[in-house]
Each structure stands twice: as structure tokens, then as C-alpha cells.
Amino acid sequence: MSEQSAPGRVIGILGGMGPEATLDFYRHIISLTPAAKDQDHVRVLIYSNPKIPDRTKAIAENGPSPLPELIETARTLERGGAGIIAIPCNTAHYFLAQIRKEVSIPVLDIIGETRLELQRAYPDIRKVGLIAALGTVVSGVYHRALAPEGIEVLVPGEDDQQAVQKAIGQVKAGVVNKGTRETFQSTGKRLIDMGAGAVILGCTEVPLAFDPAEVSYPSLNSTRILAQAAVAWALRP
Amino acid sequence: MSEQSAPGRVIGILGGMGPEATLDFYRHIISLTPAAKDQDHVRVLIYSNPKIPDRTKAIAENGPSPLPELIETARTLERGGAGIIAIPCNTAHYFLAQIRKEVSIPVLDIIGETRLELQRAYPDIRKVGLIAALGTVVSGVYHRALAPEGIEVLVPGEDDQQAVQKAIGQVKAGVVNKGTRETFQSTGKRLIDMGAGAVILGCTEVPLAFDPAEVSYPSLNSTRILAQAAVAWALRP
Numbered sequence: 001m002s003e004q005s006a007p008g009r010v011i012g013i014l015g016g017m018g019p020e021a022t023l024d025f026y027r028h029i030i031s032l033t034p035a036a037k038d039q040d041h042v043r044v045l046i047y048s049n050p051k052i053p054d055r056t057k058a059i060a061e062n063g064p065s066p067l068p069e070l071i072e073t074a075r076t077l078e079r080g081g082a083g084i085i086a087i088p089c090n091t092a093h094y095f096l097a098q099i100r101k102e103v104s105i106p107v108l109d110i111i112g113e114t115r116l117e118l119q120r121a122y123p124d125i126r127k128v129g130l131i132a133a134l135g136t137v138v139s140g141v142y143h144r145a146l147a148p149e150g151i152e153v154l155v156p157g158e159d160d161q162q163a164v165q166k167a168i169g170q171v172k173a174g175v176v177n178k179g180t181r182e183t184f185q186s187t188g189k190r191l192i193d194m195g196a197g198a199v200i201l202g203c204t205e206v207p208l209a210f211d212p213a214e215v216s217y218p219s220l221n222s223t224r225i226l227a228q229a230a231v232a233w234a235l236r237p
Numbered sequence: 238m239s240e241q242s243a244p245g246r247v248i249g250i251l252g253g254m255g256p257e258a259t260l261d262f263y264r265h266i267i268s269l270t271p272a273a274k275d276q277d278h279v280r281v282l283i284y285s286n287p288k289i290p291d292r293t294k295a296i297a298e299n300g301p302s303p304l305p306e307l308i309e310t311a312r313t314l315e316r317g318g319a320g321i322i323a324i325p326c327n328t329a330h331y332f333l334a335q336i337r338k339e340v341s342i343p344v345l346d347i348i349g350e351t352r353l354e355l356q357r358a359y360p361d362i363r364k365v366g367l368i369a370a371l372g373t374v375v376s377g378v379y380h381r382a383l384a385p386e387g388i389e390v391l392v393p394g395e396d397d398q399q400a401v402q403k404a405i406g407q408v409k410a411g412v413v414n415k416g417t418r419e420t421f422q423s424t425g426k427r428l429i430d431m432g433a434g435a436v437i438l439g440c441t442e443v444p445l446a447f448d449p450a451e452v453s454y455p456s457l458n459s460t461r462i463l464a465q466a467a468v469a470w471a472l473r474p
Contacts, residue, residue, distance in 0.1 A: 018275040019267045023260065026285075030256045036410045038255040041287035047317070048263075050278035080284070080317045173273045 009234045010043040012082025012105070014073050016050040017089035018172045021204035021223065025088035028227035033235070042234040045080045049073045055091035056135030056165070067095050071102045078103045086110075086230045088204045088223055091135040108233075110226045111145045114200060117225045119149065122198050122218065127152045129191025131184055131210075132202035134165050142202060154196045160187045171205040180209040192217045246471045247280040249319025249342070251310050253287035254326035255409045258441035258460065262325035265464035270472070279471040282317045286310045292328035293372030293402070304332050308339045315340045323347075323467045325441045325460055328372040345470075347463045348382045351437060354462045356386065359435050359455065364389045366428025368421055368447075369439035371402050379439060391433045397424045408442040417446040429454045 011029065015022030026046060035041045052070060057063030070092060077085055085107045087093065093111050100107050118128060130142050130153050143153045156164060167183040170176070184206055188199040198218040201207050207221045248266065252259030263283060272278045289307055294300030307329060314322055322344040324330065330348050337344050355365060367379050367390050380390045393401060404420040407413070421443055425436040435455040438444050444458045 016275065016278065016280070019278045019281075023263055023267060026260055026263070026283075030260060031411070035287075037406070038253065038287040038289075038291070038409055041253065041256045041285075043253070043288060044256075044283070044285040045313075045317075046263075046281070046283040046285070048278075048281040048283070050272075050275040051280060052275075054275070076282070076317050080282075080313050169274070172275055174268070 010045050010080075010082045011230045011234050012074075012077035012080070012085040013044060013046040014049075014070065014077060014085055014087045014092075015046050016048040017052055017055065017087075017092055018205065019048050019050055020171065020174070020208055021088050022046065022048050024208055025086070025204065025223050025227055028224050029231055032227055032231045042231065045077055045082050047073050047076050052092075055089065055094065056133045059091070059094055059135035059139050066092065067098055070095055070099055074099050074103045074107070078105050084108060084230065084233050086226055088226060090141070090202050090204060090222055091133045091139070093141050094135065094139040108226060108229050110222050111141050113225050113229045114142075114202070114220055114222045115145045115149065117228075118151070118198065118200070118220055121220070125197035126150060127154055127195045127197060129154045129188060129194070129196035129199040130202050131156070131164055131187055131191070131199060131206050133168055133205075134161060136202055137161065142200065154191050154194050156187050156191065160190060163187065167209065168203055168205045171208050176209045181211070181214070184210045185215050188215060188217060188219065247282050247317075247319045248467045248471050249311075249314035249317070249322040250281060250283040251286075251307065251314060251322050251324045251329075252283050253285040254289055254292065254324075254329055255442065256285050256287055257408065257411070257445055258325050259283065259285050261445055262323070262441065262460050262464055265461050266468055269464055269468045279468065282314055282319045284310050284313050289329075292326065292331065293370045296328065296331055296372035296376050303329065304335055307332055307336055311336050311340045311344070315342050321345060321467065321470050323463055325463060327378070327439050327441060327459055328370045328376070330378050331372065331376040345463060345466050347459050348378050350462050350466045351379075351439070351457055351459045352382045352386065354465075355388070355435065355437070355457055358457070362434035363387060364391055364432045364434060366391045366425060366431070366433035366436040367439050368393070368401055368424055368428070368436060368443050370405055370442075371398060373439055374398065379437065391428050391431050393424050393428065397427060400424065404446065405440055405442045408445050413446045418448070418451070421447045422452050425452060425454060425456065
């Protein structure tokens with residue numbers, strides 16, 4: 001199978017936002033690659049840089065900008081030989097255009113890839129729910145990607161969004177329990193009740209505490225969708 | 238807690254041997270770091286390069302040498318800003334001295350770290366069992382590290398070693414089942430019956446199919462031990 005992967009194709013991962021989400025993303029990269037031995041797998045260069053300032057705080061609370069550190073991390077990946085960059089953090093995509101300007105290799109778009117997967121898997125959906133960090137919600141990255149397609153994004157009410165934000169923080173602190181799972185599950189259910197045809201897990205921490213088998217509604221895992229795009233690139237002849 | 242980690246400290250991981258073992262190593266790095274938020278974690282630069290030729294085949298079957306690719310991968314980590322390199326593959330440590338010569342940053346030694354942990358945790362042990370890939374067994378890397386300490390390394394009989402080698406290949410192919418677990422467990426038990434006071438899981442694939450809670454004898458997880466050394470370095474003031 002090693003012929004499938006051109007020798008020079010290295011997936012760059014701009015990670016650490018948070019580390020557990022990057023770990024989960026790398027896990028998807030491995031499991032989505034058909035491989036019977038080490039050499040069948042694709043080369044991956046991961047810079048897990050958790051020192052990148054908080055994205056939601058920058059967007060919603062006027063905190064320090066993560067952009068300089070995002071750019072420096074992207075450049076390190078490019079210098080290290082990456083042929084493409086994937087960023088397993090939805091909120092960081094608010095800065096996508098600015099990151100793309102600073103490197104000469106393509107940077108995948110988790111929002112755009114999730115939109116494509118939504119349209120492929122559920123072509124008739126006109127309303128979709130979004131479980132995401134506050135920075136992703138208020139920056140409107142999903143709204144701007146989906147509005148031109150005639151798809152409305154439904155977001156949680158204020159109390160639910162606060163609970164989601166708290167649960168994301170818990171996952172980042174390594175706390176995944178019944179409470180965090182219940183927060184994501186019930187928020188998703190309320191978005192479905194509001195008319196959503198499916199729910200986007202639009203923060204890479206959410207899938208770490210969300211099992212699609214435990215709910216009765218369809219969900220889209222943005223981490224896995226981005227990994228599919230990266231692996232498809234790496235295996236392209 | 239972010240004060241604990243000097244800003245410049247980046248752990249380099251020379252990985253991909255195999256990718257699942259590198260994933261497991263990164264998981265240990267994250268879980269061994271005390272952190273309540275992303276920024277408390279340490280920077281990690283991982284080059285998962287599964288194209289590195291098979292180490293056991295090079296040592297035991299005169300296959301192509303992994304050394305050029307190991308050196309190039311180490312150099313990429315150094316150029317990317319890593320301050321230390323960890324190699325979560327025991328067999329690759331046969332080439333450790335040659336890799337160290339080619340980079341100017343320190344390269345941790347999984348064999349030496351495991352020896353230190355063995356002596357710390359079980360100071361009275363004079364015989365230790367080794368479950369490892371054939372390349373690690375025949376190259377004698379553990380024997381050479383432990384003999385000067387008066388510790389004898391017991392290795393599986395030929396049939397057991399063949400079964401271990403096959404099970405390691407299965408783990409690399411993503412197959413972890415009752416059979417692979419049973420192979421590692423029973424091989425360890427026979428090493429204990431031969432007089433070993435503990436068993437070294439001396440291949441980073443083995444802990445993926447070995448639960449210490451399922452056996453009645455002590456074991457040392459070389460993956461976790463190497464991660465402890467790397468995190469200790471990163472958190473040193």
C-alpha cells in the first residue's frame with residue numbers, strides 16, 4: 001500500500017488547541033489510513049503548541065491575539081517539510097485567511113470541509129445546530145460559510161452556551177464525565193427541537209465527550225471530517 | 238502553572254515506529270503534565286515518519302538500514318526548535334549513538350530510562366524479563382545496559398519470541414484482540430516462571446495490548462517511562 005502515498009507528502013498539524021483534541025485528530029489520521037504495517041502510514045508533522053493564546057478570549061473578551069503564535073507555528077511546519085496544514089481547532093479558523101497569507105502551502109479549512117460533508121451526507125437540511133466554543137459562535141465562521149448555501153445555523157440559548165463553554169473548559173482540563181457528556185447531548189437535543197436537522201460538533205473538544213451512539217439525532221464530527229480531508233490529500237496519487 | 242515550563246522548551250518526538258505507539262507516547266506526555274488549561278501544557282513537535290525502514294528487519298534480516306531516515310527525521314526536529322528528542326521505539330535505540338552524533342540536542346535513551354526506573358522501583362531484582370521485538374532482543378540493547386548493573390535479562394524461548402513478533406505486527410496493523418493480549422501476558426508469565434522479578438514491556442507496541450491490571454506480576458512500560466523523562470525535562474525550571 002505504500003505506493004498510495006507519494007513519498008514527499010507530509011501532513012502538517014497546527015495543534016495544541018488543546019492537546020487532547022490534537023491527539024484525537026492524530027488518532028483519526030491513523031485510523032483513516034489503510035495500513036497493514038508502519039510503512040503504509042503517511043508522514044505527519046505535528047506541532048502541538050498549547051502556548052497559543054486562548055482563541056475565544058481573543059475574539060469575545062478582547063484578550064491577547066493568538067495570531068503571531070499561530071503564524072509562527074504554521075511557518076515551523078512549512079519549514080519542516082509539511083505539504084499541507086490542518087488546524088484541529090474550529091475557533092482558530094477565525095484567523096484562517098491571515099494564516100494562509102503567511103505560508104506558501106495550502107491550509108485546510110475545517111469549517112469548509114464540515115460544510116461539504118453536511119451537504120454530502122444531508123443534502124436536504126436547511127437548518128443545522130452548532131455546538132461550539134463562544135469564539136466560534138460569536139465570530140460567525142459557520143454562519144458565513146453556510147448562509148450562502150441557504151443553510152441557517154442555530155446556536156444554543158445563552159444558558160446552554162455558557163454550559164457548553166464550561167464543559168469545553170472541563171474537557172481541556174482532562175475532565176470528561178457524565179456531566180460534560182450530558183451538557184453536549186442535551187444542548188444538541190434542544191437545537192434539534194428548535195428545528196435543526198443535524199448538529200455540528202464544531203469544537204474539537206466536543207467529540208471527546210460526545211458519543212453519537214448515545215443520542216437519537218445526527219451529528220457531524222468536525223475533527224474526523226478534517227482528518228478525512230488530510231488523509232485524502234496525503235493518499236492522492 | 239505555565240511558569241513551570243520555560244517558554245523555549247519543546248519536546249521533539251522522533252515517531253512513526255509505529256504511529257499507534259507514537260500516539261500512545263503523546264497521550265502519556267499529555268496525561269503526565271499537570272494542566273488545567275491548554276497553556277499549562279508543554280510544546281511538543283512530533284515527526285511521525287512511518288517510512289523509516291523496519292528496524293528488526295535491518296538488525297535481524299540484513300534489511301535496508303533505517304539510519305539515514307532516522308537521522309533526517311531527528312534533524313528536522315532540531316531545525317524545528319526541539320530542545321530534546323525522544324524516540325518511542327526501543328529497537329531504534331540500537332542506532333542511538335549514531336543518531337546522537339548527528340544532532341546537537343540531547344536524545345533521550347528509552348533503554349537507560351527503563352533501567353533507572355527498574356532500579357528505582359525494584360532495587361532488589363537481579364533477573365528481569367524482556368518482551369520486545371526480535372531486533373531489540375538480538376541486538377542486546379537491554380542486556381548491555383543491565384549487565385553492568387548485575388541484572389540478567391531473560392528473553393522468551395524461540396516459539397514465544399515468534400509469537401511476540403507476530404503479535405507486535407498485529408498491533409502495528411491495528412489488530413488488538415484477545416489473542417494479542419494473551420500472547421504478551423502468557424509470555425510474561427513464562428519469563429516470571431523462569432525467575433524474572435518483573436517484565437519489561439520493551440517494545441512500544443506491547444503496552445497497546447497489555448493491561449498490567451490483568452496480570453499478577455510487575456511490569457515496566459517503556460513508553461510511559463520515556464514520557465516521564467521527557468515531561469520532567471520540559472517542566473524543569
